[in-house]
Amino acid sequence: MTGRDGWTPESAALVRPYVITKGRNLPDEDALSLLTLVTASAEDTRRPARLSPEEQSLLDLCSAGYLSVAEIAGHTHFPLGVVRILLASLMEGGHLLTRPPVARARLADREILEEVLNGLRAKFG
Amino acid sequence: MGSAPSLDERDYVREGATQTAVKILVVGHFAVGKTTLIGSISEIEPLSTEETMTQAAEPVDDLKGVKGKTTTTVAMDFGRLTISDRIVLYLFGTPGQQRFVQMWEDMARGALGALVLVDPERLADSFPVIDLIEHYGLDYAIAVNHFDGAPAREERALREALDLLDDTPVVTCDARDEKSSAAALTTLVRHLLDRA
Numbered sequence: 001m002t003g004r005d006g007w008t009p010e011s012a013a014l015v016r017p018y019v020i021t022k023g024r025n026l027p028d029e030d031a032l033s034l035l036t037l038v039t040a041s042a043e044d045t046r047r048p049a050r051l052s053p054e055e056q057s058l059l060d061l062c063s064a065g066y067l068s069v070a071e072i073a074g075h076t077h078f079p080l081g082v083v084r085i086l087l088a089s090l091m092e093g094g095h096l097l098t099r100p101p102v103a104r105a106r107l108a109d110r111e112i113l114e115e116v117l118n119g120l121r122a123k124f125g
Numbered sequence: 126m127g128s129a130p131s132l133d134e135r136d137y138v139r140e141g142a143t144q145t146a147v148k149i150l151v152v153g154h155f156a157v158g159k160t161t162l163i164g165s166i167s168e169i170e171p172l173s174t175e176e177t178m179t180q181a182a183e184p185v186d187d188l189k190g191v192k193g194k195t196t197t198t199v200a201m202d203f204g205r206l207t208i209s210d211r212i213v214l215y216l217f218g219t220p221g222q223q224r225f226v227q228m229w230e231d232m233a234r235g236a237l238g239a240l241v242l243v244d245p246e247r248l249a250d251s252f253p254v255i256d257l258i259e260h261y262g263l264d265y266a267i268a269v270n271h272f273d274g275a276p277a278r279e280e281r282a283l284r285e286a287l288d289l290l291d292d293t294p295v296v297t298c299d300a301r302d303e304k305s306s307a308a309a310l311t312t313l314v315r316h317l318l319d320r321a
Contacts, residue, residue: 033231033234033235034148034174034215034217034231035146035147035148035215035235036146037138037146037213061130061132064132064134064137065134065137065138065140066137066138066140067136067137067138068138068146068205068215070172070174070201070203070215070217071136071169071172071205073172073174073175074172074173074174074203075130075132075136075172076130077175079174079175079176079177079198080174080175080176081176081177099144099146101145101146101147101235109237109317109321110318110321112145112147112212112237113237113314113317113318113321114318115208115209115211115212116147116208116212116214116237116314117311117314117315117318118209119206119208119209119212119214120206120208120307120310120311120314121311123206123307124166124303124304124307124308124311125304
């Protein structure tokens with residue numbers, strides 16, 4: 001399958017995931033959930049040459065704004081686990097800013113739900 | 126591996142809408158219309174993520190008769206809706222198979238609730254889906270995806286067949302239609318507010 005952006009997933013299928021991740025393990029679930037929003041850090045002006053091509057392209061993808069971890073996986077066609085490992089390594093290098101989803105307890109459920117309800121009504125009538 | 130896919134500005138989460146990401150699950154059996162529903166209301170073209178799962182081997186898959194575990198790839202389709210400057214809502218289409226326990230735990234954690242999409246002609250296929258939702262303690266509403274030409278089923282009969290609580294909302298929708306899908310989602314959120 002080729003995405004509408006012409007990004008072909010074949011390299012992900014040909015290269016075993018543990019090669020892309022250099023054998024690293026999954027990061028802590030709380031650090032990078034599906035809904036963690038990620039962007040390249042503004043100070044990220046000089047990039048070490050030792051970033052892998054996959055890390056480089058994730059960084060490029062994240063440079064123009066925030067995306068969720070799930071969206072990054074969707075756009076790159078990498079398996080979710082691989083994306084989380086690569087992002088964790090970029091975080092360690094100080095290349096990324098993340099905003100974890102707010103834990104439900106920290107913002108009243110009612111407040112969120114009311115805002116979602118109003119938003120849906122405003123959008124769809 | 127070449128350059129990264131180039132995205133439009135609107136592919137990114139709107140600046141400001143980065144305070145809280147929340148999710149609602151769209152659940153249902155195979156081919157019930159989950160992706161169609163998500164696609165009809167998502168502001169981005171629906172995306173898919175793949176996760177490798179370990180599951181108990183199906184006997185039929187096991188030619189040597191050796192019991193064990195196999196890995197399988199589960200695809201989850203999802204879309205996005207910017208609700209306000211503080212909230213961005215993700216809709217995750219989640220397959221209703223019980224054997225993907227790990228995926229269900231990930232999906233259910235922190236979800237506001239679930240919209241259960243039901244095909245009135247295949248009601249029995251929805252039983253395990255509803256069992257799973259209840260097992261993970263998610264509040265839900267039922268959206269009956271009304272396919273062309275399918276006879277409308279009486280709501281009472283459907284409630285009985287699915288063994289629903291009296292206050293569980295049941296709406297009919299056309300998953301291809303934006304307004305209709307949004308109305309089903311709105312019904313769910315109103316129900317979640319009642320329960321909050």
